Structures are given as C-alpha cells and as structure tokens.
Amino acid sequence: EPPKPFALPPRHTDARRVYAYLKKRGVSPQIIRSFISAGLLYEDSEHHNCVFVGKNSAGQVKYAGLRGTYDREGKGFRGDVTGSDKRVGFALPYDRSSDQVFVFEAPIDLMSYLTLHRNTPNALALCGLYDGALQAYLTDHPQIKRIELCLDADEPGQKAAQQLQEKYQLQGYAVTVEKPRCGKDWNEYLQKRLCSRERGR
Numbered sequence: 001e002p003p004k005p006f007a008l009p010p011r012h013t014d015a016r017r018v019y020a021y022l023k024k025r026g027v028s029p030q031i032i033r034s035f036i037s038a039g040l041l042y043e044d045s046e047h048h049n050c051v052f053v054g055k056n057s058a059g060q061v062k063y064a065g066l067r068g069t070y071d072r073e074g075k076g077f078r079g080d081v082t083g084s085d086k087r088v089g090f091a092l093p094y095d096r097s098s099d100q101v102f103v104f105e106a107p108i109d110l111m112s113y114l115t116l117h118r119n120t121p122n123a124l125a126l127c128g129l130y131d132g133a134l135q136a137y138l139t140d141h142p143q144i145k146r147i148e149l150c151l152d153a154d155e156p157g158q159k160a161a162q163q164l165q166e167k168y169q170l171q172g173y174a175v176t177v178e179k180p181r182c183g184k185d186w187n188e189y190l191q192k193r194l195c196s197r198e199r200g201r
Contacts, residue, residue, distance in 0.1 A: 006083030008064055009044035009051055018043040018050045021069035025108060026190040028115040035111070038093055043069070049077065052107040054088040054127070057140035062088040065107060065127045080127065089133030090125040098122055100146040103134055103164075105157060109186040113150060116190060129160045131167075138173075146174045152185040 015036055022032050035041035040053045047068070054063030062085040068077030080086075090107040092114075098121035104110040110125040122144070126133050129151070138144055147168055151157040158179065165175045180189035 004082045008061060010046060012043040012045040015043040017048045017069040025187055026194050027111045031111050031114050052090045054090050056088050086130055087132035087136045089127055092123045094141060095121040096143060099143055100148060101144050102148045102150050104150050105152050112186040112190040131164055149177045153179045154184050
C-alpha cells in the first residue's frame with residue numbers, strides 16, 4: 001500500500017476551542033490571532049485539535065502538527081499529520097530585518113515565548129528535537145547569522161541544545177542557548193510566571 005499523501009485535516013468554521021485551550025495555557029490572544037490570520041493555526045472540524053501548520057519557503061504547506069484541546073488526565077493528544085515533512089517546521093512569517101532566529105521544540109513553546117517577548121523577529125519550532133527544519137530554514141534564509149536555541153530545560157532538550165550549538169558554531173553561526181528559568185519548558189515557565197504575578201509577588 002503506497003504511503004498516504006499529505007493533506008491538512010478539514011477546517012472547523014471557528015477556532016473557539018483552540019483559543020480557549022491556548023489561552024488557558026497562558027498564550028496571549030493577540031499571538032493566537034496573529035497565527036490564525038497568517039493561516040498557520042486552526043481548529044480541525046472532526047476532533048477539534050489545534051492544527052499547527054508548517055510552510056516551506058515557497059509558502060507551500062508541508063507539515064502539520066496536532067495538539068488535542070482536551071487534556072484528559074493532563075495528557076493531551078499530540079502527533080503529526082501523516083506524510084508531514086519534518087524538514088519543515090512551524091515558524092513565524094520570516095522577517096528579513098533581523099539576522100537572528102529563535103528555535104523551540106514545540107509550537108506552544110514558541111507561542112509562549114512570543115507572549116513573554118513580543119518583539120521576537122524570527123522564531124521556528126522544530127516540532128521535536130530533529131534539526132532538519134533548522135537546516136532548511138538556514139538554507140532558505142542565508143541572512144540569518146545568529147541562532148538562539150530555546151529548547152526544553154529537561155535533559156534531552158539541553159543535550160540537544162549542546163549538540164546543536166557545537167554543530168552550528170562549526171558552520172560559522174553565532175549560537176546561544178537560552179533556557180526557561182523555571183519549569184521544564186517555555187509554556188510551563190509562562191504559566192508559573194502568570195500564577196506568581198496573580199498572587200501579587
């Protein structure tokens with residue numbers, strides 16, 4: 001049986017559950033709106049998952065990551081759409097005025113970081129720890145000279161950050177590693193920050 005061709009899941013008429021889910025996780029409504037209007041985020045009509053859309057430099061959709069909007073027992077559904085190309089990540093529309101890209105593991109971490117740092121020019125989520133999407137991104141955008149690795153604070157994330165830092169420094173990039181000051185990833189850090197702000201610390 002030949003592999004199934006890549007196709008985006010059907011789109012729901014609104015994105016209410018996607019909004020509610022991401023807002024509950026601390027992501028700012030403006031950030032959610034900007035990704036929806038850029039066609040990079042929507043709600044699928046069948047399972048009401050968040051669909052994170054990855055486009056290549058020609059603007060073609062080549063990747064889609066799914067995240068369940070219902071977290072049963074704290075573990076929501078997550079996975080890639082069949083036939084997704086892992087060399088295409090989930091990224092902000094490219095801003096050529098900057099020579100820097102911020103790199104994350106997951107779309108929600110990227111959106112969490114943007115909530116904390118509104119003026120981040122270029123951001124890419126690898127949707128995992130494989131750096132194929134970063135390689136493609138750097139090939140497509142030769143203006144990029146600086147890479148900020150914002151991977152998870154857990155052991156696999158930090159090990160990958162170290163390996164990728166060495167790999168891309170050898171290719172001539174200026175590479176820095178930034179990890180969340182608390183929590184295992186940027187979304188957890190964002191949520192902890194919001195909680196401590198509300199408690200008036």
